[in-house]
Structures are given as structure tokens and as C-alpha cells.
Amino acid sequence: MVTNQNPGVRPGLGESPDGLKSQEMLLNLGPQHPSTHGVLRLVMTLEGETVVNCTPVIGYLHRGIEKILENRTVMAGIRYLDNCDYLSPMLNEAAYAGAVEQLMGIEPPRRAQYIRLLTCELQRIASHLVGIGTYLLDLGASTPVLWAFRDREGILSLFEALGGSRFNVNYMRVGGVLHDFPKGWLDECSAFLDQLEKNMAEMEGLITGNEIFEARTQGVGYIDQQQAIAYGLTGPMLRASGVNWDLRVNRPYGSYREVPVNVVVRQEGDCFARYKVRIDEIYESIRLCRVAIDKMPGGAICTRTPIALRPPRGETYFAIESSKGELGIYFISDGSEYPWRAKVRGPSFVNLQILPELLRGHKMSDVIAIMGSTDIVLGEVDR
Amino acid sequence: MHSMLLLGDLGSFFNGLANGIISWQFLQFVVAFLSFFGFVLTSATILVLAERKVIAWMQDRIGPYHTGPGGSLQSVADVVKLLLKEDIHAGNTDKGLFLFAPAVFLAPVIAAFAVLPFSPYIGLPGSALATGIVYLVAMSSLDVVGVVMAGWASNNKYSLIGGLRSAAQMISYELPLVLALIGVIMLTSVLDPHGSGVGTISVKGVMGFQMSTLYPGKGIPFWDFIFEGFTPWSWFFLVQPLMLIIYYTCGLAETNRPPFDLPEAESELVAGYLTEYSGMRWAMFFLGEYGNMTIVSAIATMLFLGGWSGPGVAFLTGLNSLGWGFLGNMLALGYFVAKVYGLCFVFIWVRATLPRLRSDQLMQYAWLILIPTTLINILVTGALYLILNAFGFSNLIFLIVLGVINWIMLYFFIRIVGRATVATTRRAQAPAMRARQRAIALELPGRSAAPQLPEPTSTNADIVASAQ
Numbered sequence: 001m002v003t004n005q006n007p008g009v010r011p012g013l014g015e016s017p018d019g020l021k022s023q024e025m026l027l028n029l030g031p032q033h034p035s036t037h038g039v040l041r042l043v044m045t046l047e048g049e050t051v052v053n054c055t056p057v058i059g060y061l062h063r064g065i066e067k068i069l070e071n072r073t074v075m076a077g078i079r080y081l082d083n084c085d086y087l088s089p090m091l092n093e094a095a096y097a098g099a100v101e102q103l104m105g106i107e108p109p110r111r112a113q114y115i116r117l118l119t120c121e122l123q124r125i126a127s128h129l130v131g132i133g134t135y136l137l138d139l140g141a142s143t144p145v146l147w148a149f150r151d152r153e154g155i156l157s158l159f160e161a162l163g164g165s166r167f168n169v170n171y172m173r174v175g176g177v178l179h180d181f182p183k184g185w186l187d188e189c190s191a192f193l194d195q196l197e198k199n200m201a202e203m204e205g206l207i208t209g210n211e212i213f214e215a216r217t218q219g220v221g222y223i224d225q226q227q228a229i230a231y232g233l234t235g236p237m238l239r240a241s242g243v244n245w246d247l248r249v250n251r252p253y254g255s256y257r258e259v260p261v262n263v264v265v266r267q268e269g270d271c272f273a274r275y276k277v278r279i280d281e282i283y284e285s286i287r288l289c290r291v292a293i294d295k296m297p298g299g300a301i302c303t304r305t306p307i308a309l310r311p312p313r314g315e316t317y318f319a320i321e322s323s324k325g326e327l328g329i330y331f332i333s334d335g336s337e338y339p340w341r342a343k344v345r346g347p348s349f350v351n352l353q354i355l356p357e358l359l360r361g362h363k364m365s366d367v368i369a370i371m372g373s374t375d376i377v378l379g380e381v382d383r
Numbered sequence: 384m385h386s387m388l389l390l391g392d393l394g395s396f397f398n399g400l401a402n403g404i405i406s407w408q409f410l411q412f413v414v415a416f417l418s419f420f421g422f423v424l425t426s427a428t429i430l431v432l433a434e435r436k437v438i439a440w441m442q443d444r445i446g447p448y449h450t451g452p453g454g455s456l457q458s459v460a461d462v463v464k465l466l467l468k469e470d471i472h473a474g475n476t477d478k479g480l481f482l483f484a485p486a487v488f489l490a491p492v493i494a495a496f497a498v499l500p501f502s503p504y505i506g507l508p509g510s511a512l513a514t515g516i517v518y519l520v521a522m523s524s525l526d527v528v529g530v531v532m533a534g535w536a537s538n539n540k541y542s543l544i545g546g547l548r549s550a551a552q553m554i555s556y557e558l559p560l561v562l563a564l565i566g567v568i569m570l571t572s573v574l575d576p577h578g579s580g581v582g583t584i585s586v587k588g589v590m591g592f593q594m595s596t597l598y599p600g601k602g603i604p605f606w607d608f609i610f611e612g613f614t615p616w617s618w619f620f621l622v623q624p625l626m627l628i629i630y631y632t633c634g635l636a637e638t639n640r641p642p643f644d645l646p647e648a649e650s651e652l653v654a655g656y657l658t659e660y661s662g663m664r665w666a667m668f669f670l671g672e673y674g675n676m677t678i679v680s681a682i683a684t685m686l687f688l689g690g691w692s693g694p695g696v697a698f699l700t701g702l703n704s705l706g707w708g709f710l711g712n713m714l715a716l717g718y719f720v721a722k723v724y725g726l727c728f729v730f731i732w733v734r735a736t737l738p739r740l741r742s743d744q745l746m747q748y749a750w751l752i753l754i755p756t757t758l759i760n761i762l763v764t765g766a767l768y769l770i771l772n773a774f775g776f777s778n779l780i781f782l783i784v785l786g787v788i789n790w791i792m793l794y795f796f797i798r799i800v801g802r803a804t805v806a807t808t809r810r811a812q813a814p815a816m817r818a819r820q821r822a823i824a825l826e827l828p829g830r831s832a833a834p835q836l837p838e839p840t841s842t843n844a845d846i847v848a849s850a851q
Contacts (some may be wrong), residue, residue: 136738140641140642140644140737140738140739141443141737142438142442142734142735143735143736143737146442146443147442149441200451206736210737211801212642212738212739213738215740215744216738216739216740216741216744229835229836243836245836245839249841249842249843249846250839250841250842251841252841252846257841257846257849258846258849260843260846260847261843261846263843309519323838363741364647365740365741365742
């Protein structure tokens with residue numbers, strides 16, 4: 001089974017050697033489509049079955065989150081970050097809270113930082129489970145997505161017990177977190193992690209060695225190392241192309257300054273490598289959760305801050321390693337309780353920009369495989 | 384004079400016709416026909432529900448469970464809904480072809496059951512057809528016509544592409560399907576007791592060759608009851624397992640089942656040939672697909688798994704009494720249906736497990752892997768027989784040796800296909816990588832150096848050191 005990418009293809013009316021002109025066809029992979037992972041619209045120019053050019057059209061999920069943030073106090077505004085990358089709300093909130101803490105010079109208590117690490121790693125597992133499950137669903141296997149969602153239910157129940165809501169938890173605060181663990185939560189979390197490891201082994205047994213899956217993802221959608229850096233990719237897309245860059249290690253924040261992370265890097269750069277990076281990151285996150293449970297310090301869970309928080313005049317950029325890549329908040333404050341500007345650097349927005357380059361020369365059937373492997377979330381792209 | 388003679392002829396003609404219709408034979412035929420029709424369609428609706436329940440069980444959920452006890456009436460509800468649905472006709476379609484295509488797709492499936500004997504005495508008169516296997520293959524080939532008609536008549540360029548792609552897939556997999564069956568038919572020419580060396584292609588005949596007269600405890604009634612006619616060691620799946628696997632895989636592709644369901648996939652870009660059909664017409668396509676599943680399983684059962692043979696069947700029907708014979712026939716029917724549904728369960732199991740093959744991979748698999756394998760198998764079977772016969776070995780030795788060789792071939796088939804897949808994709812990656820690197824080098828003339836990452840402010844070593 002060979003890869004059938006033709007990377008030398010360039011846009012323009014094709015002319016075959018005997019002078020026959022072929023016409024290009026415009027195909028709209030519309031905003032409503034089962035495999036665009038949200039409301040992404042791809043306007044593709046096809047020559048026969050080969051993609052010659054592709055223009056992503058975004059904005060179908062734009063809700064004006066950054067503008068709304070300018071009219072909310074910081075504490076009221078944290079909940080809007082849940083809707084950005086709606087598959088990893090805890091990570092988004094941690095970024096926003098961290099940006100304001102960085103501007104104000106507040107250091108959350110150690111217990112709060114470990115709680116943040118634990119919840120953020122659990123959220124990363126949940127996000128990767130969705131990414132892997134839906135990727136397999138696009139490729140035609142209907143079972144892994146249901147197993148992945150069953151495991152994700154465990155995480156969501158834990159979040160419900162912790163923060164009151166399964167999904168958009170509104171749990172992080174400037175200075176720490178909102179609630180402490182309920183009685184028995186840590187034991188439940190450990191039991192869940194043990195069960196998750198068994199379930200992950202079962203799911204990997206179904207997918208990773210599967211020849212059909214390998215034939216559809218290996219050699220498809222290759223991203224060169226230099227190209228990945230040039231396009232500003234971050235997260236699993238960058239690490240699958242051989243670049244060892246993880247913000248938790250290279251620009252550590254919070255408890256990551258005390259807990260080392262084994263960065264998962266693969267050299268192949270194709271869709272299979274990206275899938276494998278996400279699977280291995282799940283295992284790594286399980287390990288980090290166990291470390292956090294072991295080393296959980298006692299103490300306060302939040303620094304006392306006034307409800308109407310007034311950050312000092314100034315601006316700051318704070319980035320965390322989200323499940324999709326580098327999630328950064330550029331926060332400008334004018335001294336009042338409302339932010340002047342809160343810009344969200346969504347990793348999916350930047351990762352999306354390589355799509356035209358990546359899809360060029362591939363056949364139509366590979367488009368689905370490549371798009372699923374980029375694991376973009378439109379909430380982060382459009383905000 | 385002439386007119387009166389004509390009238391008389393006409394009268395006697397009608398008289399004869401009426402005598403023919405009101406006769407036991409015709410009644411038998413009608414009952415048999417209706418029951419087969421009913422069996423096929425009921426089996427298809429049961430399979431729809433069974434698929435949803437079995438896949439749900441494999442995916443850790445329940446499946447339909449509101450309609451009827453445990454969801455058993457879900458198929459009834461589905462059929463009623465589809466019958467009551469509005470029959471949408473797209474404009475500008477080729478009306479005749481559009482309306483006729485579902486029937487063309489469904490009819491060969493039902494017709495194929497005519498040559499399948501369900502038990503020693505239950506079967507349409509067609510089950511005595513001497514060219515049964517050729518008839519079955521012909522019926523499965525007719526399905527392609529229905530698909531192409533549906534794709535063309537929909538007046539939708541995506542449907543056309545999807546229909547043609549599906550037709551190409553079905554035609555490509557016909558060849559290894561037939562070649563796999565030839566391996567089995569070659570065995571019948573060897574086992575022919577009359578020594579004419581021609582063998583048989585009738586379904587009953589091939590099934591009969593799987594019932595040998597060698598079994599332990601011959602003469603003792605208890606063992607006679609169990610083993611007479613039921614000799615699983617002489618079933619052809621032991622002698623040619625690779626052909627069963629290949630036949631089954633081709634059956635998957637013929638019926639557009641996963642992992643070969645690219646024409647029906649909803650997450651792929653090109654819409655399939657089914658797009659413009661709604662309501663009962665769509666249901667006919669799906670009944671045809673599930674009926675096709677049943678046919679493939681039934682043929683595999685007949686040719687590889689001994690058909691309706693099971694403990695007690697031949698003994699009971701050999702007793703020559705009405706009551707015991709009836710019981711024997713019911714037993715045979717039960718065994719047959721159990722085996723067919725067992726193979727359908729494997730169809731459903733494969734659907735829950737495997738992702739989809741890309742269309743070019745599908746074609747490569749058929750032409751570059753399956754056809755050479757089946758041809759090699761035919762060669763090996765024939766050569767082995769000639770060699771062993773020349774040395775004067777008996778048929779039993781030939782079957783055992785062939786079985787051993789075939790199981791070894793099966794093992795290597797699985798290993799080699801897996802390795803070949805991985806090797807070709809990895810090796811094929813290299814030119815794409817080189818081409819991309821060249822493209823980058825050509826496209827970025829202004830850059831003096833490749834883009835660099837920012838300097839990391841810490842590494843794991845620093846983190847570990849600071850945590851001490």
C-alpha cells in the first residue's frame with residue numbers, strides 16, 4: 001500500500017503533455033460535515049482526485065469571546081474561557097488565571113498549584129481521548145470512540161464531584177482554585193487511573209497494530225521539522241515531527257517547575273506519529289497525575305484576593321502547554337477591574353494554517369485522515 | 384369449423400392450466416416460494432436489529448431497548464417508518480432506471496436462495512440444480528448492475544462517482560471469490576467415489592462430499608446417531624482454511640460491508656449511490672445488503688462448514704418414518720441457520736472492529752494480493768494431487784497433506800500481508816519527504832538559516848534539580 005501524495009503539484013490549470021487541458025473542480029467541504037470536527041469550511045480545488053489548493057474558511061463559531069472579556073471582571077470572565085477550547089476547559093481557565101497572576105505577581109499556594117497540575121493533566125487525557133476517538137470514527141472504526149467516551153465519563157464524573165459541573169467547570173481562580181477535594185476524591189481518582197490504564201491497553205490493542213489503520217495513516221500528511229517550526233506549530237503536531245519542545249519543560253510554570261515531564265517526541269512526522277504522540281501523552285499524563293496525588297501538599301487552595309480584582313497597569317503574556325499546543329493569553333490591563341484586552345493565542349488557530357500546504361498533492365481520501373490528525377477545535381480557532 | 388376447433392383448443396388449454404394450478408405440486412411450490420421469500424426478508428430485518436444489538440454490546444452500550452421487550456420490535460418499527468415515509472423523487476432523474484434499480488439490486492439476492500438446500504427435504508426445486516455454484520456466482524454478479532443503475536439514475540455527479548467506485552470494487556472482488564471456490568471444487572473431483580474425476584458444482588454435491596463414512600464407533604447406535612453424516616473432520620474448512628478466509632473477505636467486499644464500505648461511508652467526501660433514495664427504496668437496498676450477507680454466509684456454510692449436517696440429522700432421516708424424519712429435518716434446518724447466523728455474527732464483529740480501507744488500497748488488495756494467492760492455491764492443490772497420486776498415496780493422505788500446507792499458507796499469508804503493508808508505507812514515505820525538503824529549499828531563497836526555536840529557559844534536568 002503506497003502513499004499516493006504528489007508534492008510537486010501546484011495550483012493552476014493543468015496541462016497534460018499532449019495538450020489536453022483539465023479543469024479544476026471546486027469542492028466545498030462545508031461547515032456541516034461529520035469529519036471537520038466543528039464548523040470548519042474547506043474550499044478545495046481538486047484536479048481529478050488530487051487536492052491542488054485548499055482554503056480554510058473560519059468564523060462560523062465566532063462568539064466574540066475576547067470582546068466579552070473586556071466587559072467582565074476577571075473573576076466573571078474566567079467562565080468564558082471554558083468555551084474557547086471546549087474540549088479542555090480546565091486548561092483554558094488555568095491559562096487566563098495564570099496570566100493575571102503573572103501580571104499581579106501573585107504566586108498561588110503550593111497545594112493550589114498541584115491541584116491545578118492534577119486537573120490539567122486529567123483534562124489533557126480527556127481531550128486526547130476525544131481527539132483519538134473521533135479520528136478513528138472518521139476513518140470508519142466506530143468502536144474506539146465509544147470506549148474513549150466511556151473513559152472520559154470517568155474524568156467528567158471526577159470533575160463534577162470536584163467543581164460542580166462536568167464540562168465547563170469554572171474552577172480556576174486568580175490565586176488558586178475554587179474548591180478543595182471532597183472526601184475520598186483522591187482515592188477515586190487513583191482507582192480511575194488504574195482502570196484507565198487497562199482500558200487504554202485494550203484500545204491500543206485494537207488500533208495501534210491494525211494494518212488497515214497503519215496503511216491509512218503512515219506516510220500520509222508528512223510535516224518536515226523545519227516546516228513545523230516555520231509555521232509555528234505547537235503541541236503534538238510539533239512533537240510528532242521530531243522537535244523536542246514542550247512548554248511544561250522548556251518554559252515551566254506552576255508545579256511543572258518541580259515535577260519533570262517526559263516529553264513524547266516522534267521522528268516520522270506523519271499522521272500515525274501524531275496519533276502515537278497523543279496516545280503516549282495520555283500515558284504520561286496518567287503518570288503525572290499519580291505523581292501529583294502522591295506529592296499533594298497541604299495548605300490553602302487559594303490566595304485571598306479581592307472580588308473586584310484590579311490588576312496593575314501593564315501587559316503580560318502567559319502561555320501553558322494545552323492539549324492542542326501553546327495556549328497563550330496576552331493580557332493588557334489599564335488598572336481598572338475590566339481588562340483592556342485579553343487576546344487568546346489559540347493553538348488550533350495556528351496549527352490550522354499549515355492545512356493548505358499539508359493537503360496539497362494528497363488524494364481526497366487522505367484529506368479526512370490528515371484533518372483528523374491535526375485535532376483542531378473550532379472553539380479555539382474562532383473564539 | 385375452425386373457430387369452433389380453436390375455441391375447443393382454448394377450452395382444453397384453460398382446463399389444463401386450471402388443473403395444473405389447482406394441484407398439489409403447484410401448492411407445494413407456492414408454499415415453498417413464499418416461505419423462502421419470507422425467510423430472506425425476515426432474516427434481513429432480524430439481522431438489522433441483531434447488528435445494532437451486537438455492535439452495542441461490543442461498544443459497552445445497550446442498543447435499542449425501548450420498542451418491545453428488550454428492543455426486539457425495533458425492526459418492526461423501522462419497517463413501518465420506512466413504509467410510511469414520503470417517497471422523494473429527485474428531479475431530472477432517469478425515472479425508469481431510478482425506480483427499477485432497488486428491485487434489480489434485491490431480486491438476485493432472493494433468487495440466489497433457490498439453489499440452497501436448507502435440509503435434506505426442505506428446499507426449492509432449484510436446489511437440485513447441477514450447476515448450483517455457477518448460478519450463485521452469477522446472482523452475486525447481477526448486484527453490480529443494480530448499483531450502476533442507481534448511481535447513474537440519480538442525476539448527481541457524486542452519486543455517479545460513488546456508484547462507479549462501488550461497482551469497480553464489487554467487480555474486482557468477484558475474481559478472487561470465484562477462484563477461492565474453485566479450490567474447493569477441485570477437491571470434489573478427487574473425492575468422487577465413482578472415479579470419473581470430474582467432480583461436481585452442485586451445492587448439494589459439494590455438501591455431500593463433506594459427509595464421510597469414516598467415524599468412530601460405527602455400528603453402535605449412539606455414535607451412529609451423533610456422527611452419521613456429521614463428520615467435522617472432513618469439512619472443507621480444515622482442508623482449505625485460507626480459501627474460506629479469502630472467500631469471506633471477498634464476500635465482505637461484495638456486500639459493501641466494512642472495512643470495504645467506502646461507497647456507503649458518511650464521513651467520506653463523495654456521496655454514495657444511495658444518496659437520492661429515501662423510504663422504502665432505500666430499505667430495499669439495505670435489505671439487499673443484509674440478504675447478500677446471508678447468502679455469502681450460506682454459501683460459506685455449504686461449501687466449507689458442511690451445510691446442514693449435524694449430530695442426528697442423517698440418522699433420523701434415515702429411519703424412514705414420518706415423525707423422526709420431520710424431526711431430523713427440523714434439526715438440519717436449525718444447524719444450518721445456526722451456522723449461517725454464526726458467520727453473520729462474524730460479519731458484524733468485523734464491522735465493529737476495523738476502520739475503512741481507502742479505495743486504492745482496496746483495489747490493490749484484490750488484484751495484487753488476493754488473486755495471486757488464490758491462483759497459487761489452485762496450482763498447489765493440483766500439483767499436490769498429481770504428485771501424490773503418482774506415488775500411489777490414497778485420497779486421505781492427499782487431503783491431510785493439503786490441509787497442513789494450507790494452514791501453513793494461511794499463517795504466512797497473515798504475516799506477509801501485515802509486513803508488506805507496513806514496509807511499503809514506510810518506504811514510500813521517503814520520496815515524499817525528500818521532495819518536500821527539496822521544495823522547501825527552493826521556495827525559501829531569502830532565508831539564510833532555517834527557523835529556530837526560541838531558547839528553552841529550562842530542561843528536565845533543571846526541574847529535577849530544583850525539586851531536590
